[in-house]
Amino acid sequence: xxxxxxxxTTAPLPAVIEVMDRHWRESFANPGSRHALGRKAxxxxxxxxxxxxxxxxxxxxxxxxxxxxxxxxNMAVLGCxxxxxxxxxxxxxxxPAIRETCRFLESKGWKLQTLPVDSVGRLQPIDDPPxxxxxxxxxxxxxxxxxLAHNETGVIQDxxxxxxxxxxxxxxxxxxxxQAVGKIPVHFHQLGATSLAFGAHKFYGPRGVGAxxxxxxxxxxxxxxxxxxEDGRRPGTECVxxxxxxxxxxxxxxxxADQRMQHTRTVRDLLEQRLVALCPPVVVNGxxxxxxxxxxxxxxxxxxxxxxxxxxDLEGVACSLGSTCASGAAEPAPVLLEMGQPPEIxxxxxxxxxxxxxxxxxxxQAAQAIARVVTRLRxxx
Numbered sequence: 001x002x003x004x005x006x007x008x009t010t011a012p013l014p015a016v017i018e019v020m021d022r023h024w025r026e027s028f029a030n031p032g033s034r035h036a037l038g039r040k041a042x043x044x045x046x047x048x049x050x051x052x053x054x055x056x057x058x059x060x061x062x063x064x065x066x067x068x069x070x071x072x073x074n075m076a077v078l079g080c081x082x083x084x085x086x087x088x089x090x091x092x093x094x095x096p097a098i099r100e101t102c103r104f105l106e107s108k109g110w111k112l113q114t115l116p117v118d119s120v121g122r123l124q125p126i127d128d129p130p131x132x133x134x135x136x137x138x139x140x141x142x143x144x145x146x147x148l149a150h151n152e153t154g155v156i157q158d159x160x161x162x163x164x165x166x167x168x169x170x171x172x173x174x175x176x177x178x179q180a181v182g183k184i185p186v187h188f189h190q191l192g193a194t195s196l197a198f199g200a201h202k203f204y205g206p207r208g209v210g211a212x213x214x215x216x217x218x219x220x221x222x223x224x225x226x227x228x229x230e231d232g233r234r235p236g237t238e239c240v241x242x243x244x245x246x247x248x249x250x251x252x253x254x255x256x257a258d259q260r261m262q263h264t265r266t267v268r269d270l271l272e273q274r275l276v277a278l279c280p281p282v283v284v285n286g287x288x289x290x291x292x293x294x295x296x297x298x299x300x301x302x303x304x305x306x307x308x309x310x311x312x313d314l315e316g317v318a319c320s321l322g323s324t325c326a327s328g329a330a331e332p333a334p335v336l337l338e339m340g341q342p343p344e345i346x347x348x349x350x351x352x353x354x355x356x357x358x359x360x361x362x363x364x365q366a367a368q369a370i371a372r373v374v375t376r377l378r379x380x381x
Contacts, residue, residue, distance in 0.1 A: 002366045004271075004319045006294060007151055007179060007353035012245065013204045019248040020206060023241040030237055032229065041240050048240075048247035052211065055250045056198075057187030064212045064230045065238055069178035069199030072212035073097040075234070076174040076195040077105070079220025080143050085109035087138040090145040091117055093152075093335030098145045098176055113138050115146075117338050120287040121155035126162050137165065143172045148191075149180035152335055152351055153286030154295025156184070163192030178202055178210075182253045183292055184261065188213045200242070204356070205249030209242035260356050265293035267358045272296050274367035279374040283345055285336060294355065299341075299348045302378045308350060311377065315369040319352050 012020075027044045029037035046060070053060040066072045078101060081088070088102050092114045106112050116124040116135055123146065126135055137144070144166055149156045159175070166173040175196045180186050182203020188196050195218075199210035212234075214220065220233060227235030253260065275298065276282045283299040300308065305321045312319060321333075332346040354363070 002317045002362045002369075004317060004352040004354060004358070004366060006355040006358075007154075007202070007292075007351065008320055009201045009207065010204045010355060012201075012206050013249065013252060015252060016205055016245045016248045020241045020245040023244045027240040027244070031240055032237065044244055045238055045240050048243045051247045052250055055254045056181060056196075056213065057189050057191075058213045059216055061231070062188070062213050062216050064214055064233050065243055066197075066210045066212055066234060067208055068201070068210040069176070069197050070097040072197030072199070072210050073174075073176055073178075074101050075212050075220060075223055076197060076214075077101045077143065077145065078223050080172045080174070080195075081105050081110060082221045085111070086140045086142040087111040087113055088143045088145065089113040089115050089137055089141055091115045091123065091147070091335075092338035093117065093121065093150060093333075094145060094147055095151055095176055095178070097178075098147070098174075099334070102145065111138065111140075113141065114338075115144075117335075119339050119341075120290075121150060121153050121285075121335060121339050122287055122290065123157050123159075123162065126165055137169070137171070141169070141171050143174060145174050145176065147176040147179070148186070148196075149177070149184065149292050150286070150335060151179045152333055152349075153297045154179070154292035154353075155286040156180070156290050156292065158290075159191060159193075166194075167192055179292065182250060183264075183294060185257060194218065200246035200249055203249050203253055206242050206245045209239065209246050211246075256356075261293045263356060264354050264358070267354045267360060267363050268294055268296050268352075270360055271352060271354065271363045271367060272298070274364065275370060278367055278371035285339070285341070285345070285349060292353075294353050296352045296354075298350060298352070299345045300350070300374045300378075301344045301348055302381055303348045303374055304377070305348055305350060307377055308348070308373060311373045312370060315373060317366045317369050319350055321350060 027041040029041045031041040031045045049063050050060045053063050172194045175193045177186050177196050177198050181198035194215050196213040201207040224235050281301055285297040336346040
């Protein structure tokens with residue numbers, strides 16, 4: 001099987017597994033316990049926190065460990081949305097972890113404002129005070145949610161102007177960086193965010209662990225109760241082995257970032273070139289010069305995406321139609337609708353996401369298989 005679904009999840013690296021194995025054996029004690037074994041587990045936990053904070057440009061006390069990116073996103077949105085309902089701004093293409101949480105709040109009286117994107121998925125200008133050049137934020141806006149690197153198209157947003165507006169108006173800016181951290185350099189303080197979410201399994205770490213970065217001095221309304229852990233911000237005994245594995249995965253990325261980005265960009269571009277040559281027409285969705293180096297989101301006009309996914313799996317190629325969290329629902333990708341794409345584009349959209357171990361030979365083999373499937377489905381339509 002040729003694995004081209006690394007935006008869904010990645011396989012933990014051997015060094016990550018080794019670190020976790022050691023901590024399962026050596027740091028099994030509860031890090032909240034005051035005996036020697038508990039203190040040993042606490043040291044391992046805090047060392048991991050410091051390492052992670054350094055890599056993502058945060059202070060250690062700004063790192064809150066969670067079960068993954070979805071929980072981190074939920075914590076930020078629900079923890080900020082307290083008191084009298086106000087307005088929440090988000091793009092129409094946000095990940096379900098954000099979109100569905102905001103819809104829940106909408107049912108409680110909160111107003112949702114959709115921030116527009118252009119035809120390649122880039123955030124349109126936000127103006128404050130408003131004038132004809134851009135979209136103003138609603139006067140009562142309390143929270144703005146933005147996905148830093150889109151999970152389907154891979155488009156990376158430039159958030160500098162939006163962050164400045166949010167800071168000037170004391171608006172909470174939450175960044176969903178689940179697809180960005182560990183794939184491209186991310187610096188929490190430089191982004192100007194109030195909070196930021198990520199999950200380890202997107203960058204060759206373990207599933208079941210992630211983090212929410214929360215700007216120093218701020219508090220979140222609790223979403224769960226029952227413990228003092230994480231400075232009272234997220235109850236539940238921390239899993240030291242998973243957290244240490246996440247730290248190791250980030251450390252490996254930090255040491256190899258340039259090489260990883262260059263390699264994935266090279267094989268991603270090779271895949272794009274071969275598909276364009278072998279089975280035209282091929283439409284690349286998203287800003288081609290402003291996307292994750294590993295992500296290729298394309299449409300094959302004349303092909304139904306669901307039929308393609310079944311056929312290409314039988315050919316030994318793993319890919320997806322978009323967000324794995326939304327799989328099973330034959331609905332158009334919201335981001336493509338927001339980009340104004342017609343039905344022939346969103347019905348045939350497929351996401352390929354290469355990894356650090358993807359080879360040029362695998363790309364050529366996959367491209368040949370994809371071309372066969374696309375040609376067969378077009379001929380049978």
